[in-house]
Amino acid sequence: MGNADLIVCRDVALGYEGQEVLSHLNLRIGGGDYLCVVGDNGSGKSTLLRGLLGLLPPLAGEICRAPELESGAVGYLPQQTQAQRDFPATVEEVVLSGFLNRRGLRFFYTAAEKSQALMNLGKLGVLELRNQSYRRLSGGQQQRVLLARALCAASRLLILDEPVTGLDPAAAQDLYKTLNYLNRREGMAVVMVTHDLRPALRDAGTVLHIGRRGVFLGTPAEYLASPEGRRFREVAE
Ligand code: ADP
Numbered sequence: 713m714g715n716a717d718l719i720v721c722r723d724v725a726l727g728y729e730g731q732e733v734l735s736h737l738n739l740r741i742g743g744g745d746y747l748c749v750v751g752d753n754g755s756g757k758s759t760l761l762r763g764l765l766g767l768l769p770p771l772a773g774e775i776c777r778a779p780e781l782e783s784g785a786v787g788y789l790p791q792q793t794q795a796q797r798d799f800p801a802t803v804e805e806v807v808l809s810g811f812l813n814r815r816g817l818r819f820f821y822t823a824a825e826k827s828q829a830l831m832n833l834g835k836l837g838v839l840e841l842r843n844q845s846y847r848r849l850s851g852g853q854q855q856r857v858l859l860a861r862a863l864c865a866a867s868r869l870l871i872l873d874e875p876v877t878g879l880d881p882a883a884a885q886d887l888y889k890t891l892n893y894l895n896r897r898e899g900m901a902v903v904m905v906t907h908d909l910r911p912a913l914r915d916a917g918t919v920l921h922i923g924r925r926g927v928f929l930g931t932p933a934e935y936l937a938s939p940e941g942r943r944f945r946e947v948a949e
Pocket of ligand 1: 733751755756757760
């Protein structure tokens with residue numbers, strides 16, 4: 713594992729109860745990388761994210777993670793469920809809960825955590841919503857709040873599972889722009905599962921396509937020229 717590597721997968725198999733969903737995966741995620749993960753429903757995209765997050769141990773091979781990731785330098789934006797959309801808390805409380813992992817046995821948030829939470833809300837353009845009830849926000853506003861929350865946890869890597877599901881096209885574009893900004897300007901590494909090929913091809917440095925006959929890994933241009941890319945593009949368009 714090199715100095716700049718955040719996560720390295722070597723010949724990894726992932727799955728459930730001994731059944732492999734993904735196998736022979738070799739993947740290196742470095743600081744500042746932007747990786748888009750695409751593929752059909754049920755192909756194993758969320759499973760891969762669980763493996764990268766350390767929530768699912770590999771059935772074979774190894775997943776090495778940089779030591780700083782173990783101490784909470786990863787922000788995770790899971791797929792939203794209805795229960796999460798109805799979460800009864802203020803925006804500021806939701807964002808502050810991003811620090812829970814780091815808090816250990818403390819019962820309160822520090823002043824530094826509070827100011828960072830507000831800073832992240834400002835960065836995402838939703839500071840003025842801080843005292844509002846989370847459940848009353850629009851889908852796009854909720855995703856921005858959750859991204860601000862993920863930023864409280866993340867200093868190096870953001871992992872996102874279909875972050876624009878349910879958003880209108882304008883809100884989706886806004887979210888992609890924000891991710892691009894965080895990646896380019898702040899050097900935040902991004903790993904995003906998406907059905908939407910446009911951001912994958914425009915912003916990502918690397919595309920990982922998970923298909924029935926194995927995985928394709930390459931630049932967006934290489935992906936477009938590949939059989940997987942051509943077929944998937946026809947379906948997505
Ligand atoms: P994707 O995110 O690409 O839609 P998933 O990673 O969710 O795909 O699922 C990949 C495969 O793993 C599917 O066949 C799914 O049924 C199976 N799977 C997902 N989660 C579990 C689980 N917790 N237990 C058993 N099988 C699962």
